[in-house]
Structure formats: structure tokens, C-alpha cells
Amino acid sequence: MNDPLDVFRLTDRVAVVTGASSGIGRAVAEVLAGAGARVVLGDIDEAGVAAVADAIVADGGDALSQRVDVSVRADQDSLVARAVDAFGRLDVMANVAGVASDGPLADVDEAEVDRLLGIHVKGTLFGCQAAVRAMRGRGGSIVNVASGAIDLAVPNYGLYALTKSAITMLSQTLATEVGGDGIRVNVIAPGATLTAFTERHLRDEEGEIVPERLDAFLDAMRARSPIGLVGEPIDQAWLVLYLASDASRFCTGQIWRANGGQTIPR
Numbered sequence: 001m002n003d004p005l006d007v008f009r010l011t012d013r014v015a016v017v018t019g020a021s022s023g024i025g026r027a028v029a030e031v032l033a034g035a036g037a038r039v040v041l042g043d044i045d046e047a048g049v050a051a052v053a054d055a056i057v058a059d060g061g062d063a064l065s066q067r068v069d070v071s072v073r074a075d076q077d078s079l080v081a082r083a084v085d086a087f088g089r090l091d092v093m094a095n096v097a098g099v100a101s102d103g104p105l106a107d108v109d110e111a112e113v114d115r116l117l118g119i120h121v122k123g124t125l126f127g128c129q130a131a132v133r134a135m136r137g138r139g140g141s142i143v144n145v146a147s148g149a150i151d152l153a154v155p156n157y158g159l160y161a162l163t164k165s166a167i168t169m170l171s172q173t174l175a176t177e178v179g180g181d182g183i184r185v186n187v188i189a190p191g192a193t194l195t196a197f198t199e200r201h202l203r204d205e206e207g208e209i210v211p212e213r214l215d216a217f218l219d220a221m222r223a224r225s226p227i228g229l230v231g232e233p234i235d236q237a238w239l240v241l242y243l244a245s246d247a248s249r250f251c252t253g254q255i256w257r258a259n260g261g262q263t264i265p266r
């Protein structure tokens with residue numbers, strides 16, 4: 001009998017993952033490598049992403065890393081070129097790097113607007129452009145990362161939400177443009193997930209996690225989910241594995257929500 005799980009295997013495939021030194025990007029890198037992909041990992045945290053690559057190699061996988069600022073086109077081109085030079089091809093591009101931004105839209109300053117547009121909009125676009133160039137003629141899968149913030153207007157998350165919303169239209173439009181090249185483009189919109197990104201709400205002035213803040217945060221997130229769960233990075237990584245693999249060959253231009261039902265309209 002054929003093993004239906006074989007369709008998820010990424011043996012001989014090559015994947016680039018940005019934001020791979022921490023949280024969701026790290027989990028994506030580990031899961032894709034665990035499924036057999038050779039991975040090339042980029043992050044602005046050079047030492048952090050090198051440590052993730054080293055751990056994958058120590059575990060028997062193939063991984064390389066390099067420092068990349070996703071908002072810089074030359075960095076993204078160089079990251080994808082590294083994958084093609086080292087492993088001969090690119091099959092999967094996961095544009096995961098992202099940052100938080102807090103504060104009311106009425107007061108946000110120009111530098112912060114430029115920072116968020118740079119990392120989320122330019123960063124995702126430049127990653128996609130580099131990937132499309134490498135994938136043209138042979139196909140591939142691009143996975144971009146939005147957020148549950150695209151579904152709900154929440155005070156103080158406006159700049160984050162609008163730049164993440166741009167990623168969905170970028171991805172859907174690109175999907176219509178490159179489908180003929182066999183390239184699929186999908187977006188994941190993660191629900192609240194405990195990572196360095198969410199921990200900013202939970203730390204005191206010394207940078208220590210305050211247990212009461214952690215409990216309150218987990219309670220608030222559980223309350224939003226009909227199944228009472230708070231997400232972990234692996235929940236997003238399993239979804240990215242599906243979208244990277246041939247199991248999702250009929251899926252493109254879609255927004256995928258592993259979020260515990262947090263954004264069900266109620």
C-alpha cells in the first residue's frame with residue numbers, strides 16, 4: 001500500500017526561510033529540514049540563525065545560514081543565490097521575518113511607517129521576486145506570512161495590520177501572475193503564538209517575563225479560541241509543510257489560518 005505521508009516528503013527539495021533564528025521561522029526551518037529539504041536560512045540575527053543551522057546539521061540535516069536584512073533587495077537576492085549556488089535549485093521560499101509595531105495610527109511617525117513597510121512589504125516583495133527568478137521554468141512554492149491582524153481591527157495594531165494586509169494582496173496578485181510558471185503563492189495568517197514577538201507584552205523593565213502577565217496573556221488568548229488553545233510555532237510550521245509539499249499542489253493564492261478559531265466572526 002502507498003504511504004499517503006510520502007507526499008509531504010521534501011527529499012531533494014531546497015528551501016529558503018527568512019526570520020529563521022527565532023519563533024515561527026525557526027520551527028519552519030526545522031520542520032522543512034526534518035521532512036528532507038536542504039535549507040538556507042536568513043535572519044538579521046546572524047549568530048542566532050547560524051546556531052539554528054548548526055543544530056539542524058548536528059541533527060543530520062543540510063542547512064546553511066547567512067545574515068539578511070529582508071528589506072534590502074541585494075540581501076534577498078544574495079540569500080536565494082546562496083541556495084541555488086550551494087544546492088542547485090530553489091523549490092520553497094518562506095518569507096517569515098517580521099516585526100511588531102505598537103501605537104495609535106494617529107500618532108505613528110514616518111520612521112516607523114518606513115520600518116514596517118520596509119520589513120513587511122518590501123521584504124516580502126523582494127523575497128518573492130528573488131524566488132520567482134530562481135523558480136521560473138521549473139515551479140515552486142512561496143509561503144508568505146501575514147497575521148490574524150488582517151481580520152480584526154484592534155487599536156494600536158494599525159500599522160502592523162495594514163502592512164500585513166498588504167502581504168495578502170501582494171501574494172494573491174503574484175499567484176495570478178506566476179501560476180503559469182508552476183509557482184504557487186500562499187499566505188498564512190497565524191493566530192497569537194508565544195514567541196519573542198508576543199513576549200514584548202510580558203517582560204518587565206529588566207527584560208524578565210512577569211508570570212502574572214504571562215498568565216493573563218495566555219488566559220486572554222485562550223478565551224478568544226473556541227478550542228481554548230494558544231498557538232505554538234510548530235502549528236504554523238506544519239501548515240507551511242503542507243503548503244511547501246505536493247499535498248497542496250491544487251492550492252494557490254489563498255490565506256490559511258491556523259489560529260484556533262480566534263478570528264471567527266462573532
Ligand SMILES: NC(=O)c1ccc[n+]([C@@H]2O[C@H](COP(=O)([O-])OP(=O)(O)OC[C@H]3O[C@@H](n4cnc5c(N)ncnc54)[C@H](O)[C@@H]3O)[C@@H](O)[C@H]2O)c1
Nearest residue numbers: 019022023024044069070097098147190192193195196197
Ligand atoms: N507570534 C505571533 O503571535 C504572530 C502572529 C501572527 C503573525 N506573526 C508573524 O510571524 C512572523 C514570525 O514572527 P515570530 O512570532 O516568530 O517572531 P520572532 O520575533 O520570534 O521572529 C521574527 C524573526 O524575524 C527576524 N527579523 C526581524 N527583522 C528582520 C529583518 N529586517 N531581516 C531579517 N530578519 C528579520 C528576527 O530577528 C526574528 O528572528 C512575523 O512575520 C510575525 O509578524 C506572528
